[in-house]
Amino acid sequence: MADVKKLLKEYEHKLPPSILLDLEKSLPEKITPARLKKIFERVYQEYITSVAEPGEAVGLVCAESIGEPGTQMTLNTFHFAGVSEMNVTTGLPRLIEILDGRKEISTEMMEIYLNDPFNKGKDIKKIAESLKETKFDEFISEASIDIAQLTMEIKLDSRKLEALNFEPEKLIKILQKSVKACSFKLEGDKLIVKMSEKDENINDLYKFKEKIKLVYVHGIKGIRQVLPVKRGEEYLIVTLGSNLKDVFKLEVVDTTRTRTNNIFETNKVLGIEAARAIIIDELYKVIQAQGLNVDIRHIMLVADTMCMGGKVSGINRYGIVKDKSSVLARASFETPIRHIMDSAMMGDRDKLSSVIENVMLNQVVPVGTGLPGLVTKVK
Amino acid sequence: MTDVFLNNKYTGKVSDPEDFVDKVISSRRMGKLSESINIFHHKKTDQIFVEISGGRPIRPLIVVKDGKPLLSERHIAQLQKGGLTWSDLVKQGVIEYLDAAEEENTLVAFSEEELTKEHTHMEITPLDIFGICTSLVPFGSHNHGVRLNQGSKNQKQSIGFYATNFLVRMDMDVNILHYPQVPLIKSIMHDISEYEKHPSGQNVVVAVMSYEGYNMEDAIIINKGSIERGLGRSSYYRPVIAEELRYSGGLIDEISIPDKDVKGYKSEEDYKFLEGDGIISPEAKVEEGHVVIGKVSPPRFLSSLDEYNLTSNVKRESSMTLAHGEHGVVDFVLLTENNEGNKLVQVRLRNMCVPEIGDKFTSRHGQKGVIGLVVPERDMPFSASGVKPDIIFSPHGIPSRMTVSHLMELISGKTAAMAGRFIDATTFSSETEGDIRKELSSLGFRENGTEILYNGHTGKQFKVNIFIGNMYYLKLKHMVANKMHSRARGPIQLLTRQPTEGRAKEGGLRLGEMEKDTFVAHGTSILLKERFDADKTIVPVCESCGVIAIYDARKNRSFCPTCGENVSISNVEISYAFKLLLDELKSLMVYPRMKLKSKY
Known part of the structure; x- marks a missing residue:
């Protein structure tokens, strides 16, 4: 064991901490010091070969590596036929959605882990x-308007009430809170709603009926569908619709693993590092689902670039391109x-420090062989 | 009551829709109504649509009554005699035209065998789901639909015998096949379209095998002996046109040999083929740069002042010259006049195109390919009876494309050639594969079309039997001679000083955005710079104000237009396109300044 400690110390500045941690975990119980040393050497070699060399155009290689398989992606979205009633956006539309940094995504989803x-x-x-957001109309089995009395008769769905462990009285309380200007009366399984103001006509009553159906009663707002799944043990x-903040308030929820596919929501609730992780996760999932193979480091670089400014910005002219220093x-x-007009007004300066400007001026681009310069000044 | 719509506009009501529809249809069949009127009863919504508007596709069908087609044996006999025509049948109501809507109310039988009491119509022939060109594909019913499309598309590009009077026609860009043949494997459409009068291919012997790897990726190997005997030989015709245009002030072009003092006079060598009238003589062999029609035009900008000025009164040379890479033989000269009555000269050039590596050929099944190798006849594989293939086709073209018809044509072609008859390969009604195989076997061949072949180099027998037979091959109009292009140095554009674009202008091949990326990805920055050096320029830049300075060659020094002479000016190498960008920025009232710094 002492050998391991010694070697870990030795490689402390040669290898990143996460690799050292992984290595320490996966070492066998009994091992000769010579073999142990060999393992460390081998890991170090592997690490060194994986490191990008100075002057390597990582951004460009990353763009090509993601862009090329992207052209092979077809627009068709896969349907989970029959399995889960959920139709999730995947493939190219989802990829574009993530990379553009869209605020509103087409299918919001959550995976809620439990304690x-x-x-x-x-x-x-x-x-x-x-969890599911339930509105009042789900409790209604029948609703009719009594024209003579100018009242509404609502027959409640007893099965639904039972399923959610709801007393009719509790329901009335909730309704009363959100809908003013009327009174509720319970007659058996029927709910009689009476408008408090006298001069209401039938038209208004009808509108009121539609309005009362949409009253939020129970569950978490924004969660439209729920689906319990067994993954492994x-x-x-899994939910359709997302509300990370309110789900985290529940005691049964494991907040360390529960996630949403909404990058902006993740950023708001958990911060930029979490948003970066979600971007990597989601991009990788899309690419994997299409049967393509892209090195995760390319995706990590994209995610890093998108989150570099402390906020999530897309790969377009409103996002990361806007933040480029070169006019x-x-x-x-x-x-x-x-861009030229704005820069002219501000008197901007272009230091010609990246690739495209130097191509325009027909100068050597500062990558690869174009990067190193002379240390000694030539007079 | 049923609503009735005429051309989708509401027109009235009828109480008995069935009766109304029957009446309209029977009146049409009796010729009381136009044959292009169609009526459709939508039973779900109980509406009747009557259509007589233009632009609807309509198609003819045989009318069926009580399970029997109205077209009888007597009709057919009369048709064959010529006593009856198509329009007679339409008038008699034997054949009627239906549109897409009326078809919904009908039950159409595919053939006479499947007719029942319920059927109302019968197809004239199942072939009429195809157009003329697609019907020309032999054994089409054995193929994937896509291959039929591709087969017909390829046939449209084939070189043939497009017009019998081609010798006196002045067509732009046409080809004539020298020895066209009628296909041995025909469809009925070949007879209907009188294909024997304008054939566009040749019957060749095809072996399906590989040969030294030169027929990979759809390439074909061609027998040099066959080429020398005239296989795939064609002529390419192209006109050169010049006319005497009239300009303001009574000035006019003149078709003649230009005088030596004319502005823009080429060398005497270039005019050597011109006769006294300034037009080239027939059968002259012209190369690039040679003048075909000599022409002089009046000076371009003639102002009143210039009339007394001798130097500017010189006429302009405007001859029709062969452009870069063009050559040919003068075939035909035509002298006539245009709409305004001015002299118009047309000269037709001819090129003989002998098949060479890169020329495109195809069978009729969408199996196109370019020549990959021309093999001397002695090196071609041969059979025991001494037959050598004209074309060697790669077997890898077959499995993924599933063009079964290609293989069937090969066997049928062999049978047809040996039996000395044409074989009917009309889609849906061709002779059957079994019969053809039997016939081939009775002719003394293996019924699957394979033969023992011997290696042309060594004379050794191949270990496998080779599938060999006759096929109809077409030469397509895409020939390398008209497409091949390369450039090391050449013309540049005036504005950007970058190379011109396109083969006609001897242009460069663009190193585009993505190609640029490959250099960056490899980190080969200096090589990248060199590739983009095509428009590099060296400009003097004023170091105090950052604007491009002026170099005075007479005094051999530079000065800045704003700061004068007593400033330091450095020469900088940039792309001309960037200099242009700076100039354009200045025109936008943006002042771009360059701050110079030593790189080292």
Whole structure:
């Protein structure tokens, strides 16, 4: 064991901490010091070969490595036929959505992991059902308007009430809170709603009926569908629609693993590092689903670039291109006149420090063989 | 009550829709109504649509009554005699035209065998789902639909015998095949379209095998002996046109040999083929730069002042000259006049195109390919009876494309050639594969079309039997001679000083954005710079104001237009395109300044 400690110390500045940690975990119990040393040497060699050399155009290689398989992607989105009733955006549309840094994504989804007794399947259906945003119209089995009395008769769905463990009285309380100007009365399983103001006509009553149907009663806002799934040994809940903040408030939820596919929401609730992780995760998932193979480091570089400014910015002229320092580089990518005019007004300076400007001027680009310079000044 | 719409506009109501529709149809069949009127009863919504508007596709079908087609044996006999025509049948109501809507109310039988009491119509022939060109594909019913499309597209590009009077026609860009043949494997459309009068291919012996790897990726190997015997030989015709244009002030072009004092006079050598009238003589062999029609034009900008000025009164040379890479033989000269009554000269040039590596050929099944190798006849594989293939086709073209018809034509072609008859290969009604195989076997060949072949180099027998037979091959109009292009140095554009674009202008091959990326990705920056050096210029830059300075060659020094002479000016190497960008920025009232710094 002492040998391991010694070697770990020795390689402390040669290898990144995460690799050292992995290495320490995966070492066998019994091992000769000579072999141990060999393992460390081998890991170091592997690490060195994986490191990008100075002057390597990592950004460009990354762009080509993601862009080329992207052209092979077809627009068709896969359907989970029959399995889960959910139709998730994948493929090229989803890829574009992530890279553009769109605020509103087409399919919001959450994976809610649960704390101990519940992740073994305890009350899983009940928990799932309680998450779902439920509106009043789901409790209605029949609704009619009494024209003579100018009242509304609502027959409540007793099965639904039971499923959510709801008393009719509790329902009335919630309704009363959000809908003013009327009174509720319970007659058997019927709910009689009476408008408090006398001069209401039938038209208004009809509108009111439609309005009351949309009253939020129960669950978490924004969660439109829930689906308990068993993944491996564990039960979790997949939802359509996302509300990370409110889901985290629930005690049964494992907040360390619960995730949403909404990058902006993740950024707001958990911060930029979490957003970066989600970008990597989501991009990698899309590419994997298409049966393509892109090195994860390319994707990590994209995610890093998108989150570099402390906020999530897309790969387009409103996002990362806007933050380029070079006028010529910005002008060479969409809306050139605007960039030139703005820069002229501000008296901007272009230091010609990246590739595209130097190609424009027919100068040596500062990557690869063009990067190194002379240390000694030539007079 | 059923609503009735005429050309999609509401026109009225009828109480008995069935009766109304029947009446309209029977009146049409009796010739009381136009044959292009169609009526459609939409039963779900109970509406009747009557259509007589233009632009609807309509198609003819045989009318069927009580399970029997109205077209009888008697009709057919009369048709064959010529006593009856198509329009008679339409008038008699034997054949009627239906549009897409009326078809919904009908039940159409594919053939006479499947007719029942319920059927209302019958197809004239199943072949009419195809156009003329697609019907020309033999054994089309054995193929994937895509291959039929491609087969017909290829046939449209084939070189043939497009017009019998081609010798006196002045067509732009046409080809004539020298020895066209009628296909042995025909479809009925070959007879209908009188294909024997304008054939466009040749019957060749095809062996399906590989040969030294020169027929990979759809290439074909061609027998040099066959080429020398005239296989795939064609002529390419192209006109050169000149006319005497009239200009303001009574000035006019003149077609003649230009005088030596004319502005822009070429060398005497270039005019050597011109006769006294300034037009080239027939059968002259012209090369690039040679003048075909000599012409002089009046000076371009003639102002009143210039009339007394001797130097500017010189006429302009405007002859029709052969451009870069062009050559040919003068075939035909035509002298006539244009709409305004001015002299118009047309000269037709001819090029003989002998098949060479890179010329495109195709069978009729979308199996196109370019020549990959021309093999001397002695090196071609041969059979025991001494037959050598004209073309060697790669077997790798078959499995993925599944053009079964290609293989069937090969066997049928062999049968047809040996039996001395044409074989009917009309899609859906061709002779059957079994019969053809039987016939081939009775002719003394292996019924699967394979033969023992011997290696042309060594004379040794091949270990496998080779699939060999006769096929109809077409030469396509894409020939390398008209496409081949390369450039090391050459003309540049005036504005950007970058190389011109396109083969006609002897242009460069663009190193585009993505190609640039490959250099960057490899880190080969200096090589990248060199590749983009085509428009590099050295400009003097004023170091105090950052603007491009002026170099005075007479005094051999530079000065700045704003700062004068007493400033330091350095020469900088940039692309001309960037200098142009700076100039354009200045025109936008943006002042771009260059701050210079030593790189080292």
